[in-house]
Amino acid sequence: MDIFDVSADGHDAESPQGGGFYADDVPFRSGVIQEQSPPRMAYIAALNGFNPPRPEGHFRYCDLGCGNGTTLNALAAVYPEAxxxxIDFNxxxxAHAREWAERAGLSNVRFVQASFTELAGHDLPSFDFIGMNGIYSWLEGDPLSAVHRFLADHLxxxxxxxxxxMCMPGMIAVVPMWQLMQALVPDTGGSSHERATRALRLLEELTGGGMGYLQKHETARRAVRGYLQDWQRNEHRVDHFAHNALASGFKPRFVTEMCDEMASAGLVFGGRAAVRLNDPELSVGTQQLSVLRGVEDRQTRELLTDFTRNExxxxxxxVMGGEPDPEGAKAFLLDDVRMLCRRPAAAASRKLTAPGDREIxxxxxxxxxLIAGFDGAARTPREVEMPEPVSDETLITAAHRLYATGEYFLCRxxxxxxxWRDVPERLSMPLAMNRILLDNSIAEFRGNQMVAEATGGAAIWLGPLEAFGVWAWLETGRGGAADVLVQRFAERDEKVTVSGKSVPLNSLAKGQIEQLLVRLGRGKLRNMLRLGIVTAAD
Known part of the structure; x- marks a missing residue:
């Protein structure tokens, strides 16, 4: 990882509502969840043959276990008519969610403090979209049943x-490690932050001395290494560990079990939010692909895919009701979904990697x-003139594979x-919510998504250093940005990775900071300008 690729987790808040331990005395620092945006949800459903609700004009959206409201406030900011x-019990x-909504000037969002078992007592409408990120695996008993009833009654x-x-089989090796840490560092009623710090220090000691279990189980080893590396880069990750690994009562599920639970609420499987995993050729290797194609039942195919990928x-x-509508789905994908290339057409990627070291x-x-058509304007696949007639299915598959490269914005x-224009000397950021997200990234030294009306949600990820670079450009203009960053970095004690080595943030030279600003001006800031996230200042 080079100096400009410092990353941070983007998961939203988790608020388990079952028995056992839950860290309610430390915040769960969340980000904007790209997969929760209405256009992304609609796109996934349509790819799998369902005619989705249109994420335009007036619609209703509910976030169950919304945490501190980061995702929901961001969506409300780009959908003023919706x-x-x-809903969260913490x-x-x-309080944090309401504060941010007020700061952003949002009048189309409200937050309900309630447990899931208390929702029947609240006057809530029906919704077109409902999201739940990071919490389902911690639910059990009455709270889980309450969620199923809410979905049946309100979607x-x-x-x-x-x-x-969390799903099986991949979690089968990770669960014992978290259970071990909960046993070694039990909850004694003290600070969750201190408990998690003790657990991470112990975990570091155990892994440093060699642990046979981790040597034999690569999945568990990667999970442990990820937490330790994140903790070393950013002290706030201690609280994330407290919320996840030290929270008792979690239950990973096989996808078939999850589908059965959803069926009890009237829902059917509508696709994977990870875009490329809706295409079997991009999900598994060649040998497994032939077996996968021989399995007719969709849920069983998903189960086999999970075992193949060790998910x-x-x-x-x-999808509520789950009645396929192939024609309606095709109409949405061809006439409503617009794509915009993140790079000039000449530089666009022409390859997709697939399992088994394959390239498509x-x-x-x-x-x-298509690539030329998606450059310079956001267009639907049908708006791009083809050299010769092609079937709807071929056009949809081609557009999907371009989107799966990660080099296209899905636009509404x-x-x-x-x-493509040069970034001006001085910039402004018109959406108040984006400025809140940017300031929060700087305060906590973590990455986050910037949102745009054009994409209907998350648009451009900024790592912590990139967030600093954009902030400095906004504050002083390009000319003074490097100097102000030198001053700000001198006050920080976080570490970044430069040429494979971890170095203090306050040791970065002005030349390295100038390099960051040059890359921002040639890349992400240009796209932020195209999407209206930033504009030329008066």
């Missing part, structure tokens, strides 16, 4: 439910036209002023 409701989370027919959860986390979309090339006159409306 209604948003966030008083601190709700409209054809409505979409996004849910993130330990899933982000899925479920995206070449030919059809791809040439046409952007006509998306030409």
């Amino acid at each position: 209604e948003f409701v966030g 008083q601190g989370h709700i 409209r027919p054809g409505g979409l439910f996004y849910v993130e959860y 330990r986390n899933r982000r899925d979309v479920f 090339t995206l070449e030919g006159p059809g791809y040439d036209r 409306k046409t952007i006509y002023d998306a030409d």
Whole structure:
């Protein structure tokens, strides 16, 4: 990882509501969850043959276990005509969410402090979209049943439910490690932060001295190493460990079990929020692909895919009622979904990597036209003139594979002023919510998503250093940005990775900071300008 790629976790808050330990005395620092955006949920459902609710104009969206409201407030900011409701039982989370909503000037979002078992006593409407990120695996008993009842009662027919959860078989090796840490560092009623710090120090000692279990189980070793590395870079990750690894009562599920639970609420599986995993050729190796294609039942295919990939986390979309509508789905994908290239067409990637060290090339006159058509304006696949007639299915698959490269924005409306332009000397950031997100990234030294009306949610990820660079550009203009960053970094004690080595942030030279600003001006800031996240200052 080079100096400009310092990353941070983007998971939203988790508020388990079952028995056992839950760290309610430390905040869960959350980010904007890209997969929870209405356009992304609708796109996934349509790829799998369902005609989704249109994420335009007035619709209703609910976030179950909204945490501190980061995702919901961000969505409310880019959809002023829609209604948003966030629900969480943690008083601190709700207070934070309401504070940010007020600071952002949002009047279309409200937050309800309640446990899931108390929701029947609240007057809540029906919703077109419901999201739940990071909490489902910690629910059990009455709270879990209450969520199923809420979905059955409040998600409209054809409505979409996004849910993130731990899954088997990948978690089978990780669960024993977290259970071990809970036993070695039990909850004694003290500070959750201190408990998590003791657990991480002990974990560091155990792994440094060699542990046979971790040597034999690569998945567990990667999970442990990830937490330790994050903790070394950013002390706030201690609280994340407290909320996840030290929270008791979690239960990983096989995808077939999850589908059965959703069926009890009237929902059917509608696709994976990870875009490329809806294409079997991009999900498994060649040998496994032939077996996968021979399995007719969709749930069983998903189970086989999870075993092939050793998945330990899933982000899925479920559909209320689940009646397929292939024609309606095709119409949405061809006439409503717009794409915009993140890079000039000449530099666009023409390859997709797939399991088994395979490469899928995206070449030919059809791809040439699509790539050129998605550069300079956000267009639907049908708006791009093809060199010769192609079937709807071929056009949808080609557009999907381009999107799966990660080099395209999924847009909800046409952007006509998306030409590549130099970033001006001085910038402004018109959306108050984006400025809140940016300031929060700097305060906590963590990455986050910037949001845009054009994308209907998350648009551009900024790592911690990139967030500093954008902030300095906004504050002083390009000319004074490096000097102000030298001063700000001198006050910080975080570490960054430079040329493979961890170095203090306050040791960065002005030349290295100038390099950061040059890269921002040539890359992400240009796209932020195209999407309207930043504009030229008066």
